Amino acid sequence: MVSNVPQRILLINDEPQLQGRLEEYCAQFRGGPWILTCTTDAAKGLSLLQSGRFLVCLLDFQLDGGKGEELLRTAGGNDCPTPVIFLLNDAHEEAIEAAMEAGAMDYLVKEDITVRMVEHAIRYARKLGDTMSRLRLLATHDALTGLYNRREFERIIAEECLRSTRFGHTFSLVLADIDHFKKVNDTHGHQIGDLVLKHVASLLGGQTRQVDRVCRFGGEEIAIIMVETPRKDAVDVTERLFALLAETPCLVPDKDLTLPVTLSAGVVALPDDASSVEGLVAAADEALYKAKHAGRNRVVTGSGQGKHKFVR
Structure with a gap:
């Protein structure tokens, strides 16, 4: 003491x-x-x-x-x-x-x-x-990023699903993935990859509401549970986060590196896109897959509708 x-x-x-x-x-x-x-x-x-x-x-x-x-x-x-x-x-x-x-x-x-x-x-x-x-x-919590971990994600989203069903509230799930993350690891090493992950986690965690939950879903995937938020509003928030990330590259001063970082994301809502936790996560994963294969650096909703792509 x-x-x-x-x-x-x-x-x-x-x-x-x-x-x-x-x-x-x-x-x-x-x-x-x-x-x-x-x-x-x-x-x-x-x-x-x-x-x-x-x-x-x-x-x-x-x-x-x-x-x-x-x-x-x-x-x-x-x-x-x-x-x-x-x-x-x-x-x-x-x-x-x-x-x-x-x-x-x-x-x-x-x-x-x-x-x-x-x-x-x-x-x-x-x-x-x-x-x-x-x-x-x-x-x-995840030891590297400080975000909620996968286990806590599963607990929180199950709880939100029950609340949504009981009270008729809509909530949205954003499943985002860091674009070309493997290339960052292969080119600059895993320590730099970890810095990129922490950079993204810090930005997303610091720019979302306190009631929302930002979680490390696995690897370079990050999930955001947005409570009492319709899908359209969740898309707007996600696009704002993308724009902010575009203005905030990851800096590595001791290596004189400036790494642009982009995300791809799938945005879905309950009950619009699913009626269960498993269905919602599967819908978000499918939307994320479409965003990746549509060129990355974009948001795709559960309906498969592409959103604006941010270009530097």
Whole structure:
């Protein structure tokens, strides 16, 4: 932990004596200053717990008649943005098991705590929380581009398909492929190919709405799930992205390279082009295939209608 940077600890507990004791401990922790924020209110505690502003939360397991466990589950359990250490009245096996199953990183028995024990638990919980956050990110995101990975794409699009069917919302799928990507790899090497991929991913990810999902579909293919977006609007957005990409080549300063990058894309919508996830992906793949074979650097919709080709 970095010295002189305030380390913020959240305490959710309704015992004034314990609060005072922990405040004294915080003053003795190394690498401070340490700031202890206390609340006795479960609703306020939940809001603070979910804010992500704190290094760690010390949460009373018996809070308000035993609602500490429920509070952590409501905050997300293992996915809670703040690592939690439960404060237990005793070390009964059932309480410890319930605390860990609720998503706690560690536990402390109130009567037994010492300043070094609390400090060690806080540092351990923070380190474990950081590790779990990285693992969660790796489970849902592509390591190279930072986009959602194929597995997360499949989860998101299945969810959107259900929403579309239930509420009658239209959503669109854009399946794009980097033109002549193999040639880039063969000519300049895979490291440059990776730079091109990251360049495209950064541009697409930075120029789409927060509610849309940009995913690495596989290889040099990128999928964009545009929620509550008709196909015509999705085509307009895709063409705008193509135009922006045409103005933004991939620069490789240490090799003095400027690489123009173009995409081909298939744009389809549910329910216009399919009635299922499998059908929608197949329709997007077919439209992309047509865009490739029509000369690349273009958008083709599910109906097979060609769109404007951007020429440098």
